Every structure is written in C-alpha cells, then in structure tokens.
Amino acid sequence: MSHERRVEVPDVRVLGVVEACGAVRGTGLPPCGPQHAPEPIDGTIVRQDPAPGASVDIGNDVTLWSGNGRAGQKVLDPDLTTAAAPKP
Numbered sequence: 001m002s003h004e005r006r007v008e009v010p011d012v013r014v015l016g017v018v019e020a021c022g023a024v025r026g027t028g029l030p031p032c033g034p035q036h037a038p039e040p041i042d043g044t045i046v047r048q049d050p051a052p053g054a055s056v057d058i059g060n061d062v063t064l065w066s067g068n069g070r071a072g073q074k075v076l077d078p079d080l081t082t083a084a085a086p087k088p
Helices: 017-026 069-073
Strands: 006-008 044-049 055-057 062-067
Touching: 017 044, 017 062
Parallel strands: none
Antiparallel strands: 006 055, 044 062
16 A cells, blocks of 8 residues: 555644645645634634645645744734723
8 A cells, every 4th residue: 555645734823824724734634623614814823624744645634733832922013011001
C-alpha cells in the first residue's frame, strides 16, 4: 500500500486566517470552518482538526477555528489608563 497520497497537516495555530488557509491548501488539504462551514475569513487560528503533524489523505478537510487572538491585541491602546470603559 502506497502512502504517496498522504501529507502531514501543518501547524497553523496562531497564524492569521489568510496565511493559515494558504498553508493548509498548499499541502493539498482544503480548509473549512467548524461543522463544514466555509473557511474562516478573519482573526487568528486558535484550534485545528486534525492535529498538527497528523498524516492524512490528500483532499481531507482541515477544520479551523478562528478568534481574535494576537491579531486583536495589536489594536489595543498600550496605555490602558486612557481607554474608555465599555458601557453596560
């Protein structure tokens, strides 16, 4: 049995979604969102399935979950004493 059609799942956690989806596609695996939703369009990848390093058949989906993560932190005011408190 040949394993030529198998690839290793890249570790795309903590990458932005554009870079992460590109890396996944580059290995012959289509990215998607949870429950076969379309691939994430913004944020940072916080979780993936299959796990990084897993050996899978080319064409298998890689499910990606995104969140604000580090990308969201870059826009925060470093001096939090000047930031307005959110209104209830």
